[in-house]
Amino acid sequence: MIIVxxxxxxxxAADEILAQIEQRGLKxxxxxxxERIVLGALGDERKLSDLNFNAYPMVDEVKPILTSYKLVSxxxxxxxxxxxxxxxxxxxxxxxxxxxxxSVETEQQIELxxxxxxxxxxxxxxxxxxxPRTSPYAFQGLGLKGLELLAKAGKNNxxxxxxxxxxxxxxxxxxxxxxxxxxxxxxxxxxQLLKAVGQAQRPVLLKRGPxxxxxxLLLAAEYxxxxxxxxxxxxxxGIRTYENAYRNTLDxxxxxxxxxxxxxxxxxDPSHGTGVHDLVAPLTLAAAAVGADGVIVEVHPEPKNALxxxxxxxRPEEFARLTQxxxxxxxxxxxxx
Ligand code: PEP
Ligand code: MN
Numbered sequence: 001m002i003i004v005x006x007x008x009x010x011x012x013a014a015d016e017i018l019a020q021i022e023q024r025g026l027k028x029x030x031x032x033x034x035e036r037i038v039l040g041a042l043g044d045e046r047k048l049s050d051l052n053f054n055a056y057p058m059v060d061e062v063k064p065i066l067t068s069y070k071l072v073s074x075x076x077x078x079x080x081x082x083x084x085x086x087x088x089x090x091x092x093x094x095x096x097x098x099x100x101x102x103s104v105e106t107e108q109q110i111e112l113x114x115x116x117x118x119x120x121x122x123x124x125x126x127x128x129x130x131x132p133r134t135s136p137y138a139f140q141g142l143g144l145k146g147l148e149l150l151a152k153a154g155k156n157n158x159x160x161x162x163x164x165x166x167x168x169x170x171x172x173x174x175x176x177x178x179x180x181x182x183x184x185x186x187x188x189x190x191x192q193l194l195k196a197v198g199q200a201q202r203p204v205l206l207k208r209g210p211x212x213x214x215x216x217l218l219l220a221a222e223y224x225x226x227x228x229x230x231x232x233x234x235x236x237x238g239i240r241t242y243e244n245a246y247r248n249t250l251d252x253x254x255x256x257x258x259x260x261x262x263x264x265x266x267x268x269d270p271s272h273g274t275g276v277h278d279l280v281a282p283l284t285l286a287a288a289a290v291g292a293d294g295v296i297v298e299v300h301p302e303p304k305n306a307l308x309x310x311x312x313x314x315r316p317e318e319f320a321r322l323t324q325x326x327x328x329x330x331x332x333x334x335x336x337x
Pocket of ligand 2: 102103272298308309
């Protein structure tokens with residue numbers, strides 16, 4: 001840890017801090033410059049976390065050296081984590097496509113999509129049963145009925161299923177039907193929910209909040225791992241920026257950055273990441289090229305009649321064409337599909 005004192009700070013002010021550092025068993029460093037005094041603390045700076053040096057009147061800036069997250073960090077585990085959803089492994093050399101409708105609507109709808117997803121090479125079926133909607137008047141999902149239809153369609157087509165859980169009290173119920181639990185963007189900082197899925201025996205797809213920094217995303221994942229669940233995938237799903245030509249700005253920098261900083265698999269959601277039908281395919285290909293471990297794509301038999309996210313869902317045949325192109329990109333970057 002580096003502590004920069006304000007101009008005019010006295011040696012006494014520095015000594016008080018240095019004594020605290022020493023008391024906690026770290027090595028204190030005193031570095032007087034021409035204009036400022038800089039202090040250092042060598043050792044495990046987490047032992048200093050409750051000392052609030054930044055609240056000392058003579059302290060200008062405190063710069064931690066270690067990251068604030070630990071279990072999710074590559075410093076803690078250098079090799080890639082593999083996450084298993086049903087019998088599908090994510091985070092290895094194979095790129096995984098998850099696909100399905102935004103919301104489960106009817107038995108016929110989800111069966112049709114499940115069949116198309118499996119046929120096109122998709123490995124995991126998605127579909128929302130509990131929907132977090134911006135408007136309270138919008139379709140809220142079929143709930144339990146949706147879970148039943150999703151699980152059945154998955155079984156009928158040999159696909160494990162992923163669905164969102166929006167309430168910590170529902171984690172047990174959703175886990176009975178789903179092979180993986182999705183934490184939606186709006187709930188990335190719902191810490192009770194994160195703790196609850198941390199205690200569940202199911203892998204978790206954690207979506208980045210629309211205004212969350214990557215450090216906040218990694219700390220949210222840290223909540224889940226610290227409860228004992230290491231089966232976590234991160235999902236870049238677009239963030240809110242000044243650009244309003246599309247619904248969200250898909251931050252592909254985040255994918256490359258996260259792959260450096262964490263051992264957890266990184267998934268891209270080009271559907272919510274753009275919110276624009278015609279942008280989904282190109283951004284899916286970009287996700288593959290930039291090094292994501294997979295994508296999650298919304299597919300609906302009749303997007304124009306969809307009860308949610310009609311504007312961004314692909315028709316089954318469009319998804320099939322996309323997976324063909326995806327194979328070409330993946331071959332070019334040395335990945336399998
Ligand atoms: C979804 O996957 O349908 C969804 C609501 O996504 P997000 O949480 O990223 O908005
Ligand atoms: Mn959606």
